[in-house]
Amino acid sequence: MFGLFKRQQKTASASRVVPDLTRIYAVGDVHGCLAQLDRLLDLIRVDNATFSGNTRFVFLGDLVDRGPDSAGVIDRVMNLSLGQKRCDTLMGNHEEAMLASFDGTADPRGWLSYGGSQTLESYGIARAEQFASGFDLARRMVEAIPSDHITFLRGLPDHLVIGDYLFVHAGIRPGVPIELQEAADLRWIRGGFLDSEVDHQRIVVHGHTISPEPEQRANRIGIDTGCYAGGPLTALVLEGATQRFLQTTPA
Ligand SMILES: [Mn+2]
Numbered sequence: 001m002f003g004l005f006k007r008q009q010k011t012a013s014a015s016r017v018v019p020d021l022t023r024i025y026a027v028g029d030v031h032g033c034l035a036q037l038d039r040l041l042d043l044i045r046v047d048n049a050t051f052s053g054n055t056r057f058v059f060l061g062d063l064v065d066r067g068p069d070s071a072g073v074i075d076r077v078m079n080l081s082l083g084q085k086r087c088d089t090l091m092g093n094h095e096e097a098m099l100a101s102f103d104g105t106a107d108p109r110g111w112l113s114y115g116g117s118q119t120l121e122s123y124g125i126a127r128a129e130q131f132a133s134g135f136d137l138a139r140r141m142v143e144a145i146p147s148d149h150i151t152f153l154r155g156l157p158d159h160l161v162i163g164d165y166l167f168v169h170a171g172i173r174p175g176v177p178i179e180l181q182e183a184a185d186l187r188w189i190r191g192g193f194l195d196s197e198v199d200h201q202r203i204v205v206h207g208h209t210i211s212p213e214p215e216q217r218a219n220r221i222g223i224d225t226g227c228y229a230g231g232p233l234t235a236l237v238l239e240g241a242t243q244r245f246l247q248t249t250p251a
Helices: 003-013 034-048 070-082 095-105 108-122 137-144 147-154 183-188
Strands: 022-027 054-061 086-089 159-162 167-168 203-206 219-223 232-237 242-247
Touching: 022 034, 034 070, 034 232, 034 242, 054 159, 070 086, 070 108, 070 147, 095 108, 095 137, 095 147, 095 183, 108 137
Parallel strands: 022 054, 054 086, 167 203, 203 219
Antiparallel strands: 022 232, 159 167, 232 242
């Protein structure tokens, strides 16, 4: 009897749960796709209309770059953060690159070539201006980007734990405790993480690497379905021990 009880206990602790009366909507890489974000938020509102517990949003980072309206996406997510529901956003590699260009700590040509140029356009800095001779990127970014957007981006954490789930932008280095993980891995990792079958103690929920459908594995759930490249925008819905998905219909 005791042996059976112990086995059941073990099984129970192995099922991955979020705290009671809590529902989490985790959202993958938005990449400036404000129209798709608004469609997803509409789906979430309908889905959540009759839920009376605590609702939390977790954005997995890469709000910016590539898509047409990064400025609008940041505004939308900042306002969600101010609303009734708790909203957490993580630092993605694209926010890192944007801040490094703003601060002048990295050559901005890399950022501009992988989506930063569209971000600047969303703040009213036309492409023709960006590539004109004498363009002063640092000065124009300070002029054009609201300081509360920069403050918001600077404050983004690299990970978040809720119940048995660990939320990060890209992934983790397997076998390394979360407090010893390097920011570069949390924001950028692919190799060594995506193919790992190690039990990470918590299920790792991440974006960063595009898959046509959400990747729901024993040790991780990837929800970047490439909305900027014609795929849907995906939310993972966690409640109790259940995992399900909400997705926009690609345009
Ligand atoms: Mn991304």
